[in-house]
Amino acid sequence: MPITDPRFALVLLAAISPAFAEGVAASQSGRAAPPRTPDAVIREVLAGSTKDPSHPVDAWIAELANAGPKLIPGLVDVLANGALPGSAEGETIDARQEEIVLGALARCRRGDLKGRVEALLDAEARPAARRGGYRLLGAVGEREDLSLLCRALRPSDPDADPDREEAGCFRDAVAGILKRDDLGYPLVRTLLRGEPAPIRYYLIDALAETGSSAALELLSSEPGAGPDEGVSLMKACARLAASVELPVDATIPSWIRVHLGSEDPMEVSAAAECLGRIEDQESVSELTELLGHPHPDVGRAALQALRTITGANLRSDAARWRSWLLAEEEWFAGASDRIAADLAGSSPVKKMAAIAELAGHPFHRREAARLLARALPHETDELQRVGCVALRQLRASSALPFLEACAESRSKAVADEARAAIETIRAARP
Amino acid sequence: MRTGFHDRARTRPRKGERGSVLVMAVVLLGALMVLTASFLRLGVNLSHEHNSDVDDSRAFCIAEAGVAEASAAILSGRSGNVGSQAVPARFANGIVWVVATDLGGSDFQLDSTALCDSGRAAVRAVVHQEFNVEYTQGVTSDLPLIVGSNFMIDSYDPAKGSYASQPKQKLPGHNDLIVGTKGNIKSNGDIRLSTNDRIYGDANPGPGSTVSGIGGNTFVTGTTTPANRKTAFPAVVVPVLPSLGTKTVKKSDSLFARTLSAGSYHFSSVTIGNQASLTVQGPATVVIDSLTTNSGCNLNIDATGGPVNVYFTGPTNFVSNMTVTSTAPSAKSISLFFSSDDPVALNPNATLLGTIYAPTATVTVSSNWANFGAITAKAVVLSSNSRLHFDESLLTQGRQGATTLALREWQRLPVPASMIHSRVDPYKLLGVARGSLQNSSDAYH
Numbered sequence: 064m065p066i067t068d069p070r071f072a073l074v075l076l077a078a079i080s081p082a083f084a085e086g087v088a089a090s091q092s093g094r095a096a097p098p099r100t101p102d103a104v105i106r107e108v109l110a111g112s113t114k115d116p117s118h119p120v121d122a123w124i125a126e127l128a129n130a131g132p133k134l135i136p137g138l139v140d141v142l143a144n145g146a147l148p149g150s151a152e153g154e155t156i157d158a159r160q161e162e163i164v165l166g167a168l169a170r171c172r173r174g175d176l177k178g179r180v181e182a183l184l185d186a187e188a189r190p191a192a193r194r195g196g197y198r199l200l201g202a203v204g205e206r207e208d209l210s211l212l213c214r215a216l217r218p219s220d221p222d223a224d225p226d227r228e229e230a231g232c233f234r235d236a237v238a239g240i241l242k243r244d245d246l247g248y249p250l251v252r253t254l255l256r257g258e259p260a261p262i263r264y265y266l267i268d269a270l271a272e273t274g275s276s277a278a279l280e281l282l283s284s285e286p287g288a289g290p291d292e293g294v295s296l297m298k299a300c301a302r303l304a305a306s307v308e309l310p311v312d313a314t315i316p317s318w319i320r321v322h323l324g325s326e327d328p329m330e331v332s333a334a335a336e337c338l339g340r341i342e343d344q345e346s347v348s349e350l351t352e353l354l355g356h357p358h359p360d361v362g363r364a365a366l367q368a369l370r371t372i373t374g375a376n377l378r379s380d381a382a383r384w385r386s387w388l389l390a391e392e393e394w395f396a397g398a399s400d401r402i403a404a405d406l407a408g409s410s411p412v413k414k415m416a417a418i419a420e421l422a423g424h425p426f427h428r429r430e431a432a433r434l435l436a437r438a439l440p441h442e443t444d445e446l447q448r449v450g451c452v453a454l455r456q457l458r459a460s461s462a463l464p465f466l467e468a469c470a471e472s473r474s475k476a477v478a479d480e481a482r483a484a485i486e487t488i489r490a491a492r493p
Numbered sequence: 494m495r496t497g498f499h500d501r502a503r504t505r506p507r508k509g510e511r512g513s514v515l516v517m518a519v520v521l522l523g524a525l526m527v528l529t530a531s532f533l534r535l536g537v538n539l540s541h542e543h544n545s546d547v548d549d550s551r552a553f554c555i556a557e558a559g560v561a562e563a564s565a566a567i568l569s570g571r572s573g574n575v576g577s578q579a580v581p582a583r584f585a586n587g588i589v590w591v592v593a594t595d596l597g598g599s600d601f602q603l604d605s606t607a608l609c610d611s612g613r614a615a616v617r618a619v620v621h622q623e624f625n626v627e628y629t630q631g632v633t634s635d636l637p638l639i640v641g642s643n644f645m646i647d648s649y650d651p652a653k654g655s656y657a658s659q660p661k662q663k664l665p666g667h668n669d670l671i672v673g674t675k676g677n678i679k680s681n682g683d684i685r686l687s688t689n690d691r692i693y694g695d696a697n698p699g700p701g702s703t704v705s706g707i708g709g710n711t712f713v714t715g716t717t718t719p720a721n722r723k724t725a726f727p728a729v730v731v732p733v734l735p736s737l738g739t740k741t742v743k744k745s746d747s748l749f750a751r752t753l754s755a756g757s758y759h760f761s762s763v764t765i766g767n768q769a770s771l772t773v774q775g776p777a778t779v780v781i782d783s784l785t786t787n788s789g790c791n792l793n794i795d796a797t798g799g800p801v802n803v804y805f806t807g808p809t810n811f812v813s814n815m816t817v818t819s820t821a822p823s824a825k826s827i828s829l830f831f832s833s834d835d836p837v838a839l840n841p842n843a844t845l846l847g848t849i850y851a852p853t854a855t856v857t858v859s860s861n862w863a864n865f866g867a868i869t870a871k872a873v874v875l876s877s878n879s880r881l882h883f884d885e886s887l888l889t890q891g892r893q894g895a896t897t898l899a900l901r902e903w904q905r906l907p908v909p910a911s912m913i914h915s916r917v918d919p920y921k922l923l924g925v926a927r928g929s930l931q932n933s934s935d936a937y938h
Contacts, residue, residue: 222744222745224748224770227793227820260747260748260749261747261748264747264748264749264752289747289749291746291747291749291750292747292749294749294754295749295752295754298754298755328735328737328756329754329756329758332756333756357597357735358734358735358757359597359600359734359757360756360757362597378619378902379596
């Protein structure tokens with residue numbers, strides 16, 4: 064329809080008439096809808112959240128976040144003062160309202176917050192505001208904020224400890240930033256060397272929360288560690304070792320092994336726990352010696368580590384472990400070439416026998432995984448399925464990439480078995 | 494007749510055939526006897542095999558019973574050894590002996606060997622000793638319970654949040670804002686209440702004993718019926734840990750040095766210096782032979798990562814101007830055990846979310862000590878104005894008081910070759926007289 068057509072004018076008129084009518088009505092009543100100020104929006108939303116507790120918090124957060132960055136100064140003020148904008152003195156916000164404010168601010172970009180977070184973390188700020196500041200940086204902070212967080216946690220009295228509750232928020236904030244930005248780790252290394260002991264303590268705690276290999280590498284290299292810090296470092300490493308992807312960088316276990324010689328039994332047990340979790344085969348002889356350690360925690364940790372590394376379920380008997388390890392080494396020295404040849408050969412019977420033999424020696428599961436991953440991709444479905452069964456039995460975490468490929472197999476039997484193996488291996492990690 | 498004669502004449506054997514039937518019968522009879530003997534032999538063999546299996550099964554059951562006897566011995570405070578190979582113990586129609594080895598860390602290895610007629614069996618079990626206390630009351634005292642004036646006890650469920658965060662209510666006719674009414678107190682003797690004591694729960698004295706002092710502003714909202722039986726106060730089983738020597742915590746020490754991270758510790762003495770702060774992080778087991786605290790010091794127990802059990806085996810000195818704080822999901826997570834007879838004075842400013850157990854000591858609780866959990870002791874003295882909030886989650890521990898054993902490992906052991914090769918009567922084999930052996934339940938040592 065051309066715009067010169069009179070019918071077009073009619074259609075246009077019909078479309079705009081309700082808006083026109085509304086405008087006329089408003090002007091006739093003498094109250095044009097005033098644009099709501101940011102403070103009014105904040106007040107309305109937060110007051111509404113109290114009146115209607117059944118409405119989910121996320122919905123209120125979305126309502127504030129959708130209003131855009133113009134609300135940021137007001138929201139920061141609410142957090143800083145603990146009161147609604149323009150409210151009477153003594154009228155404070157409740158925990159739910161605080162959560163809504165924080166949630167809305169956490170949806171902003173760090174750049175939009177500019178220097179306002181610093182005000183929240185000021186030493187004179189109220190405790191809840193400071194905790195809010197930490198949480199905010201945990202959600203939107205960048206690696207440059209790590210120094211700010213450390214500064215904020217440092218108590219004014221150099222002999223005093225940081226507030227424990229704040230320290231918990233600090234830990235979560237640092238871990239949150241590092242999880243988003245790997246480039247923060249070198250900065251944390253620098254901070255660990257320069258910060259006083261209480262801050263280092265909570266930085267180590269934060270690193271342990273990240274669950275990343277980079278954090279494990281950083282902590283195992285003992286950056287700026289004092290004489291009392293071995294236990295905390297090893298405990299943090301043991302926590303990290305439970306969640307990192309295997310195998311880890313070869314330098315990590317060599318650093319951890321040094322702690323097996325410590326005089327502090329807690330440090331030794333944490334190091335043993337860590338080595339077990341990262342399945343460090345080179346530490347088995349040292350761990351075997353630790354089975355007879357007078358402190359029960361050390362013996363228990365060494366036994367658990369040996370069981371995890373070797374896949375064997377022997378008792379706490381050093382002589383038995385030594386003879387078993389020797390037998391395994393002898394078996395591997397004599398059988399590895401033959402098994403590799405059988406797997407590369409043409410006889411399916413020999414291949415099946417080779418897979419079965421490998422499945423019976425979990426200590427060498429890494430080598431078994433390598434052999435199977437090399438030999439099986441071009442084999443029959445049946446052999447692949449049996450290979451997956453063997454890898455599941457071995458709990459070979461290094462075979463996960465191969466198993467993940469098998470899980471995509473066109474053969475249902477192979478795919479099912481591969482998925483079961485992946486599940487078993489993942490479940491075996493502490 | 495003629496016909497009959499003729500038939501008989503025809504069947505009469507010829508001269509050369511006389512006795513051949515007898516020979517055949519003898520041969521058949523012989524064969525039958527051989528067959529019978531063979532089957533008899535086979536039957537006897539099968540019977541022997543069957544009997545041997547039955548005997549082995551019986552011996553196995555007796556060996557298992559030996560493990561049970563050894564466990565009972567450990568729980569009664571003995572070594573766990575039952576009889577010996579030289580002088581075994583009698584059990585049913587067999588004999589048994591158990592060799593117990595203390596593996597440390599409250600683990601015991603029990604090697605039980607049993608012989609029953611021709612049966613032989615040996616089993617090994619590794620058991621772990623655990624010490625549990627049943628907390629069904631806010632306060633439990635073996636001796637008469639003395640309650641100072643203006644004491645108040647109620648209860649709360651930590652699953653619904655902290656005590657402070659939970660809605661409070663006033664019971665009709667009472668003025669206190671309380672959470673729950675399971676704040677029970679109990680004694681094996683009398684309960685002596687004072688002016689203005691408010692018990693929001695039961696107050697049960699021991700058998701034949703009474704609750705005195707009720708009236709006026711002193712009341713018990715629940716029952717005051719005497720208990721039918723006395724409450725047991727099992728001894729504290731202190732974990733066996735190598736001593737790490739003394740631990741002195743100074744204010745100037747780094748936070749690392751002032752923190753006991755998760756693990757097991759045994760210190761011959763712990764001293765917390767002026768204004769110093771010591772933190773224990775769970776899961777942890779800490780044995781302290783002697784505790785000294787100083788002005789303004791602080792003991793923090795953080796059980797958010799796991800339970801913390803602190804065993805005080807000797808004198809403990811909590812100065813009044815120190816602070817004790819705890820962080821835990823419930824009182825189940827923090828336990829303070831006092832195993833010595835030394836009196837325990839809980840004077841500090843404390844907010845303890847946990848339990849206190851002192852079966853041989855007198856515990857005096859000051860008004861500054863706010864306890865969210867339970868207190869069980871030989872004698873409990875509740876000072877005037879003290880408050881206690883029983884943690885209802887303790888009721889769901891589901892364990893009886895006293896020590897328990899948990900099976901860690903079990904396996905069959907090979908029986909010594911000398912006993913396998915000679916399947917004679919066990920008494921003859923070991924050279925012991927049947928009447929000279931004790932029952933297994935009497936052979937603990």
